[in-house]
Amino acid sequence: MAYSAIKVIKEALTGHRGWKPLWRRPEPKSEYDIIVIGGGGHGLATAYYLASEYKNKKIAVLEKGWLGGGNIGRNTTIFRSNYLLHENEMFYEMSLKLWEQFEQDLNYNAMISQRGVINLFHSDAQRDAYVRRGNSMLINGADAILLNEAKLREKCPFLNYDNARFPIQGGLWQPRGGTIRHDAVAWGYARAADRLGVDIIENCEVTGFDIQNAKCNAVRTSRGTIKAKKFGVAVAGSSSAVMENAGLRLPIESHVLQAFVSEGLKPIIPGVITFGAGHFYISQSDKGGLVFGGDIDGYNSYAQRGNMAVVEDVCEGGMALMPMIGKARLLRMWGGVMDMSMDGSPIIDRTPIKGIYFNGGWCYGGFKATPASGKCFAHLLATDEHHPNASAYLLNRFEKGYMIDEKGMGAQPNLH
């Protein structure tokens, strides 16, 4: 069922009784060509690109819970491509271009809004670093505009410019960044993949791999053993737990990241704004809620909920940046489990076990990567070659010394 204005009008006139479920609920078959483990954004995007661009048949997506119940449903819906390092910027700019085509490609309304992303700077040194970052973005085909304080005041008069400790001097603005409805991303990819014949199997948890002579032939699941030629693992948050079944350890720690939304307010925040001196970022949803977040809780966690100490810390960051936020009441908060990789950059690679491919380590930047991650992972699964734009995201970069530490702070799992 393709969506169109005519379809919407027809349904409106006939009591909305003609809408169908977006995807089937198939029983798992005994064998597939490629199995994607993880029915979140990255897994569904991978399945979609495998079916649409690489014309693979017989693909299944296995999801342990319900579709889109992990981090694709728990993020703050922001996409951007404002990275410094070439290895990252080429990948995230590819992702941003895919976001721009997302709704047309998938015939699905995802409420995409390129309302701009502003990273604030608070010192001369930080401004210089942002100029460098902006130039790196431009070299890689992205957009970047440096805003001085006067121009920033026009856009965001409500910020606390005269903060005694961290005065706001300006910001690096990426006008093409913005927000996109996160659930619609999962549903859009699921619907599009399903229409191309992909079996999306929910409530099907992978409990083990059948490995012989370092080659994987099948997965054991809560719904039986399923054979395939290739297995793509895209389960960020649970990567270590799933890959442990294949006897592999990863350069990853799982941490919980919290997000928050206020009561609905009239439009006040023009785009996405990030605090350059603390860890706080904010945007406003189409419903009017202020959506914001900050740091990870800071200790290993598989609990999809956070603790109060970080709630206080995030709210303090908000108050320092925009004191008006103190008048809004907090409506909801939630947590998601992040794959924090040891250099802050992701992994899209083969594993030492033939047939198992790995996609993870997204830290807390995985949502914006969804389309490029899916496309590059599909490319790897289909062709056995790395996509040029993800050619640096290798597992062996840690032993080779090719870490991609975007912030240049060395290896610890609290970067992004």
Place this chain on the structure above:
Amino acid sequence: MLLIKCPWCGERDETEFSYGGEAAIKRPLKPKDLNDKDWADYLFMRKNTRGLFLEQWNHSVGCRQWFLVERNTVTYEIISTKRMNSDALNSEDSQ
């Protein structure tokens, strides 16, 4: 808020502590003999256990001692805390 029992100071709020990650990772005795893969394994690869996990904490705004915590990474239940010494680490090793 976690309530963590420092082996020296007793129960305190988590905000008094800082986190030191997985415990009982042994520094190789002869680093020069390691190849790059083994060295990377020591530096970067982690168990990242889902469930009972032995980890290092530091009472950074208290007595500033490092100690061991056995904690469930799903439920956050703290099973035990103990002073960091070779006995505690070796008993973990033999498990």
